[in-house]
Each structure stands twice: as C-alpha cells, then as structure tokens.
Amino acid sequence: MNSIEDIKSYMGGDNDDVPVLEIAVKHLQYLLDKCEEFNLPLPEIFPWYGGDGAQAEWEYENDWYIEIDSSSKGISGLFLKDRKNYGYEDKIQCSFENIKDAFLLVRVFLESVVKK
16 A cells, blocks of 8 residues: 555656646545544555546455545546446446545445445
C-alpha cells in the first residue's frame, strides 16, 4: 500500500513532471481518516500513472471492487460486483460533487453490501 507521502511526492507523465493535485491528496486523506473514524477497512491508495489524480481502492474476496478517483476532472466512483468476470453488468459508476458524498456511498457499501 502506498502512503500519503508516496502520493504527494509522485511525479508521473511522459517526462515524470506531472504531480498529483493537492486536492486529490486531501481527498485520499479524508477517505483514510473517515474509514478509521467509522472503523471501516482502509483502502489501498495509488497515484494515476501519467496523470494528476489518485485513487482509493477496496477489493474483497466476495468479488466486490470499489474505487474512488480524484483528479482535475473531479471525483468519480466505481462500485463493481463480480470483478473477476469483467462483464461490468453489475456496476455503479457515478460522479460526486464533493468527497463527503463519495465517502457516504462508500460507507453504505462497506457497512451494508460488502459485509453481508
């Protein structure tokens, strides 16, 4: 798992000159803090290769995959059932106005859907 410090110092792009946006780092930190506050599993965090964003990922043996992305394009989410088949039939993709709304949906999934 990458750390917030790894994400902050990451430089991507063709010339290794594209930093992760500060707001994307703050969004990741918010997700980590809230998961700890609500005693939820922590996501793995990754920078976007070649881009200005970062993502948080939760992956489960019962085939659930959850991803929250933050970049200059905004905040988006992917909630996927049965990732192994990559059929993407059972998925939710959405955009969020703010990271708080993204966490609320993640929390519902982690507490109600994934833990079943």
